[in-house]
Each structure stands twice: as C-alpha cells, then as structure tokens.
Amino acid sequence: MKNEETTANQGTAGSLGGTRYEPASREGVAGNACSHAVACWPRVAAVVASLLREIFDESAYCRFLERNRISSSTAAYAAFREENDRLKAQRPKCC
Amino acid sequence: MLREGNEPNDMRISRPMKSFLGILVQAGLAILTALALGIIALHRGEQINAMWLLLAACCVYFLGYRFYSKFIAAKVLALDAQRATPAERLDNGRDFVPTNKWVVFGHHFAAIAGPGPLVGPVLAAQFGYLPGTIWILLGAIFGGCVQDFLILLFSVRRDGKSLTEMAREEIGKLGGFVAYVAIIGIIVILLAVCALIVVNALKASPWGVFTIAMTVPIAFLMGFYVRSLRPGKVLEGSALGFVLVLLAIWVGQWVSRSAVVSPWFTWSAPALAIVIIVYGFAASALPVWLLLAPRDYLSTFVKLGTIGMLALGITALRPTLHMPPLTRFVDGSGPVFAGKIFPFAFVTIACGAISGFHSLISSGTTPKMIRREPETRMVGYGAMIAESMVAVMAMIAACVLQPGTYFAINSPAGIVGKAPEAAAATISNWGFPVSAQGMHALAQSVGEQTLYNRTGGAPAFAVGMAHIFSSSLGGQTLMAIWYHFAIMFEALFILTVLDAGTRVGRFMIQDALAHVWKPLGRTSWYPSILATSALMVAAWGCFLWQGVKDPLGGINSLWPLFGIANQLLATVALCVATTIVIKMGKRRFTAVTLVPLLWLVAVTFTASWHKIYDPNPRIGFLAHTRQLGSSAAPSLEVARMILNDRLDAVVTALLMFLVALILAESVLLWVRVLSGRRPAAVKEVPFVMTRFAAEEQT
Numbered sequence: 038m039k040n041e042e043t044t045a046n047q048g049t050a051g052s053l054g055g056t057r058y059e060p061a062s063r064e065g066v067a068g069n070a071c072s073h074a075v076a077c078w079p080r081v082a083a084v085v086a087s088l089l090r091e092i093f094d095e096s097a098y099c100r101f102l103e104r105n106r107i108s109s110s111t112a113a114y115a116a117f118r119e120e121n122d123r124l125k126a127q128r129p130k131c132c
Numbered sequence: 133m134l135r136e137g138n139e140p141n142d143m144r145i146s147r148p149m150k151s152f153l154g155i156l157v158q159a160g161l162a163i164l165t166a167l168a169l170g171i172i173a174l175h176r177g178e179q180i181n182a183m184w185l186l187l188a189a190c191c192v193y194f195l196g197y198r199f200y201s202k203f204i205a206a207k208v209l210a211l212d213a214q215r216a217t218p219a220e221r222l223d224n225g226r227d228f229v230p231t232n233k234w235v236v237f238g239h240h241f242a243a244i245a246g247p248g249p250l251v252g253p254v255l256a257a258q259f260g261y262l263p264g265t266i267w268i269l270l271g272a273i274f275g276g277c278v279q280d281f282l283i284l285l286f287s288v289r290r291d292g293k294s295l296t297e298m299a300r301e302e303i304g305k306l307g308g309f310v311a312y313v314a315i316i317g318i319i320v321i322l323l324a325v326c327a328l329i330v331v332n333a334l335k336a337s338p339w340g341v342f343t344i345a346m347t348v349p350i351a352f353l354m355g356f357y358v359r360s361l362r363p364g365k366v367l368e369g370s371a372l373g374f375v376l377v378l379l380a381i382w383v384g385q386w387v388s389r390s391a392v393v394s395p396w397f398t399w400s401a402p403a404l405a406i407v408i409i410v411y412g413f414a415a416s417a418l419p420v421w422l423l424l425a426p427r428d429y430l431s432t433f434v435k436l437g438t439i440g441m442l443a444l445g446i447t448a449l450r451p452t453l454h455m456p457p458l459t460r461f462v463d464g465s466g467p468v469f470a471g472k473i474f475p476f477a478f479v480t481i482a483c484g485a486i487s488g489f490h491s492l493i494s495s496g497t498t499p500k501m502i503r504r505e506p507e508t509r510m511v512g513y514g515a516m517i518a519e520s521m522v523a524v525m526a527m528i529a530a531c532v533l534q535p536g537t538y539f540a541i542n543s544p545a546g547i548v549g550k551a552p553e554a555a556a557a558t559i560s561n562w563g564f565p566v567s568a569q570g571m572h573a574l575a576q577s578v579g580e581q582t583l584y585n586r587t588g589g590a591p592a593f594a595v596g597m598a599h600i601f602s603s604s605l606g607g608q609t610l611m612a613i614w615y616h617f618a619i620m621f622e623a624l625f626i627l628t629v630l631d632a633g634t635r636v637g638r639f640m641i642q643d644a645l646a647h648v649w650k651p652l653g654r655t656s657w658y659p660s661i662l663a664t665s666a667l668m669v670a671a672w673g674c675f676l677w678q679g680v681k682d683p684l685g686g687i688n689s690l691w692p693l694f695g696i697a698n699q700l701l702a703t704v705a706l707c708v709a710t711t712i713v714i715k716m717g718k719r720r721f722t723a724v725t726l727v728p729l730l731w732l733v734a735v736t737f738t739a740s741w742h743k744i745y746d747p748n749p750r751i752g753f754l755a756h757t758r759q760l761g762s763s764a765a766p767s768l769e770v771a772r773m774i775l776n777d778r779l780d781a782v783v784t785a786l787l788m789f790l791v792a793l794i795l796a797e798s799v800l801l802w803v804r805v806l807s808g809r810r811p812a813a814v815k816e817v818p819f820v821m822t823r824f825a826a827e828e829q830t
Contacts, residue, residue, distance in 0.1 A: 088238040091231065092436075093366040093429055100225045114363035122420040123655065124227065125428075128243070128497060128636070 165191035196273035216822040230503035248483030249523035251589035257530040262457035271485025272520035275728035281512035287499035318697040324675030332588035338397035339388040346380035354426035370433040415631030416665040431628035455531035467543035470750035475739040479695035484523025488701025529596030536566025578615035594618035678776040753781040
C-alpha cells in the first residue's frame, strides 16, 4: 500500500508522462500558436519538477517504495539509503 | 508540439515554403554567427560588449547541434529509434530506468558540470578573451560534444558498459588497464587541484571559512530532516539547507568584523590544507548518509541555481569586456601560469571544451536511463553544449574585471611581490594599470582584508560574478554578500567533488587490492576502509601540500598537470570511439573522431614535454629542480620541493607513456581491421525491437 505522499509524488511525474517513460499523449493540443504556448507551461513545469525529483533522488525513492510495496517511513527511507548509498558514492563527480 | 497533419487550414504551410523559410533562417543565423565571431576576433583597440560573446556562442552551438550532430547521428552512428535500449530491456527500477529525455538531459548536465568550466576559462583569460573563447566554442562543437555523444551511444549499445570495459573489449586488455590507471591518476590530480583552489579562496578569509564551516552542521541537519522528520523529502531539505546557508553568509559578515570571533576563523594556507586533508579522510571513511549525501544535495541545489542566476545576470547587465582580445602574455611569460598559447591555453580551458572525465559519466549512469537511441544526441551532444556555455559565462565573468585587477588577484606573490605597492607597480608596468588604493578599496567592498595573490581562479571568478550580480541587483551595498555567496558556491561545489572523489578513489583502490588480498576489497570492513581512505588522501594530500608551500608552483604547476591528465583521458575515450567507428565499417567518417584525437595528442604530448623538459624553470619541472639545486642553500624545504618537482615529472611522463601505449595498440588494431587482417566486428548487444515505438503509434 502506498501512502498519500507517494501517490501525490507519482501524480506529478504522471502529468509529465512520468520520469519513467510513458507514451506521451498529444491530443488536446490547442490549434493556434498562442494557446499552444500557454498550454505548454504546465508541461514545462512538470518536466522541471520531475527533473529536480530525479536529481535529488526523490523519484528513485518512489520507485524503491513501489518495488518493495511499502509506504514511506523513516525505516523505509533508511533501507532506501542503504541500498542506494554505495551506488551513489561510486558515481564520479565531474571536474 | 503540433503533430503533422493536425494543423488547422489557416496554419498550414506548404512543404516547399517551409523548407525555403528554414533555409532563410539558417542562412541568417550563419551570417549572424560570422558577424559575431568577426566582431570578437577583429575588434582591436576598443572594448566590446559581452553580448557579442554570448551571441557568437549561441549561434555556433545552434549550427553545431543542428547540422554537425545531425550528420553524426545519421551518417556515422545511424541512430535507430526501433532498437530497444538497456533502460528498456533491463529495467529494474533501480539503475536501469527508461526516463523522460529532458530529465536525463538535466541529470546528465548536473553530473558533468563541475568547477572545471568555471576555473579553467578564468585562468586562460590571461591570454585575453579571444584564444580561450575560440577554443571553448570549436573544442566543444568538434571535440567535447562529439566525445560525449559517441561514448554515450556506444555504452547504450553495450548495456551501459563503462569506458574501461569498452576499452578492454574493443581495443584490448592493455587499453582497459591504461584507462583504469589514467582514471586513478586524473582523480588524484583533480582532487589536489580542487583542494588547492579552496585553500587559496579561503586563506585569511574569516567570512569565507565561517560560511563553509557552517555547511557541515547544516548538512547534518539536512540529513536528520530527510531521514527522520520528512523521510525522502530531499528537495524540501535542500531548500531548507539553502536558506540556512544564505543565513550563514549574512552572519559571516558579522563574524569577519568581530575582533573576538574573527581570529577563530582566520586561517593560513597550510592550516587550511591540513583541515581539508582531515575532512577528505573523514568524508571517505564516515557513513555516506551522515555527511556526504546531504552536502551533495545542497551543492547541486546551489550549483543549478547559481548557474541560472549568472546567465540571467549577464543577459540583464550586458557588461563590457575590459580585458583585451589578446594580451602580451601570449609569448608564454604570463604570471597566472607560464607557457605559450599552444599548447597551454588548450590544456587550461579543460572541461569547457573537452573533458575526458565526461566519458566516465557518459558510460556510467546516463546510458542506463536513455529510453530511445535518438535521444543520445540531445543528451550527449546537447548537455556538453550547455557545459560549454557555462565556460563562456566564466570567461565573461573574468573579462569584465579591469585587467590590472584580474592580474593582481591571480598572480602569485613569487611573481609580483608580496607588498601591495610593489605588486601594483609590477602589474602597472606590464601595461595594466592598477593602484594599491584601488585594490584596497575593492577588498574592503567585498569584505576581505586583501585580494592580492588569490591564485587559483576562484576568487577572480567570485569578484567578476559579484560585479555582475551587484550591478543587476543590490548595487555596491550587496557586493560583499554576492562575493561571499560566489566563494561559498565555489568552495561548496569543489568540496563536494573532493569528498565524493576521495570515496570513488577509495572504491577503485579497494577493487584493485582485492586481487592481492580478498578482505581488502570488502567495502564494509573498517580496517580496509581506513587503510584505503588514508592511501587516497595521502596521494592527493602530498600534491596539495606542495601547492600550498611552493611560492612559484602551486596552481601554476598543478592546473596544467590536471589539464594534461584530463585530456589524456579524453584521448583514451576518443581512441575507443575511433576504434568502434572503424569496426562499424564507417571508415569514411573516421575523421569525426580522428581529427579531435590527433589534435588532443598534439596538445597533450607537447604540453607534457614542456612540463617535463622546458628550460624555463617556471614551466619545466626538471629545470625548476636544477634552479633550486644550484641557487638555494641546501635545506629540508628545498629538498622537499625538488622531490615534488621530480614526482610531478614522473607522474606526467607515466601518464604520457600509458596513453602512448593505448594509442599504439589502437593504431595497430585500426591497420589490421582496415587491411582486412582482422574482422571488423563490434561487441554490441544483439538488436531487440523496442516496444515504445509500437506504443507511441497506438
């Protein structure tokens, strides 16, 4: 069972088509350039939010919860960190 | 984006009309590029606006991406949208995850953007803005972007294999070994250089030291927040940390003015070096969640925000460049570092044009997130363009300073003298007027006691950045705050590279030592953790100590060494890429990787030769050894400096030798493949049809 926080997080990713890929729907795109630009903004915001959540490992934590079918808690986050820390610490930081 | 065929009738434009408009726009852009490049290259005697640099950069990047990367994607690599990527085939919800292309782009950029593109251009500005800018633009378009793009795609086609694994499989066992040793070498030198930059930025600066010291308890607090208070809410924790860091900068002003507290945070360079060495060891040996992870998040938060702010500040202010296009130091007598434009400008710019380190990221986490092959073009080529743009902004930040101020900050005491009057007189005699009073006023305005001899590039960049920020927001009253914000940003950024790099190096040493004695490879066994952490810290610590103690060396010796090591790694990456291109049967297009490879070989081997054998003691390690041996009275200090010079010479020669080996092995393989004596077979994983294409059509 996922708790409300987890579901809400996945909702943000879902509006983008997911940080994880889902086929993007192009239906409902406005017919003129002006309304098209306006319609783009929520999508741009969703991309930026998803990007930040990926960089800051929030998406990875959501995937961890989903994979293990557990809800967010101190213990769950500790388990996630334990799983991810060696992987993260091995990533080279660029110059 | 409008789907073809869905446009309303009044919006529909016929195909020939569209292509005519496209040609018109592209021709206009080409003319604009030529105009902008012409202005920055040919303008003499008058100062130009920084917008010309930005305009030239944007046009060159656009044309490079639109045409050159498209050519590579279509002709050389034949990107296949139908081919399933490892992210799709091996999707495990952990490291292999098919991810939105913009998210991968941002993730990749955040990983490749380090302090190199900020510091390198600032140091290279001693030649004037022209050589550095041209190399940043051309080096990125024809070298750095190509390397990142190709290595990313080749890794994607090999289930996300690392550069070392690809070198071993495609070139030979020697290739894999050389890549491994080159990576350890570059990490050691990089960490020493990074630590030295931080030491030079923070020495005798109570405000800076206080702010950076405060990031440690702030990181602990963030760790507690994301682990216990709000599990997993890293963005919230980072935003909280950022606010606390801003508060620390504000309180730092009071600390620097307090007669009681200020001396606690006023440290000499050797004292700071010791603290940083101890910190590096602790960060490597402590559990990662305690310090490393929260600092990493905080640093990334600050990094992305500051780069965005700098871009906005330059665009809003449109500052004038005071540095001339070419200075008198093109002859190799520069005070910031010695050596002529060729090869040293190209070695110094480093990551802004081409960086071997990027090939580690391109064959690390990124290929495991790519969901469709064609997206490697945007992520690999495009993210390097963004990195190169950061280098252009750093060049602008350095060149908006008055040249006299720039040289006063960046010249070591051994060249211009320790006394302010003497330094100002020496620099003014070079034709770059600066006064001791002016420098004193500038130091006061940024809340420092002095800005002389702040070598390393970071303080000059911070002054330039503070100038741009304060002109856009807050005026002179906020100059000190902006300066210390910039110093905090660079130091935090660099210290994160330092602690993460030490840990990565520790893992690499443990992996290697496991072949000697298995328990040494156990990453949770504390005796092994302590021993390998100490080994790694000692390796970069001795270079750092040398940089701190040597009045003529320091960044002057170490930065070119770092640039050489970094570009030698790029040489290894381009050897791998050229080998694969030849094995793919694309010999007609070998020039795409061979030309940048030959250029890098020429640059790095010439630079290495000069660093070892040049008769000028400011350039050649051995000449410096001879000078020390003949002129000074024998002492322990002189003996240590001689030992350091010999160590530098040996390290440079070793790196050069190893890369010559991999080059020779590659050339031998190319000749065999091209003459038909060896089959042209690449080690790609077999083709599997992607399910995404079918899903998109339904």
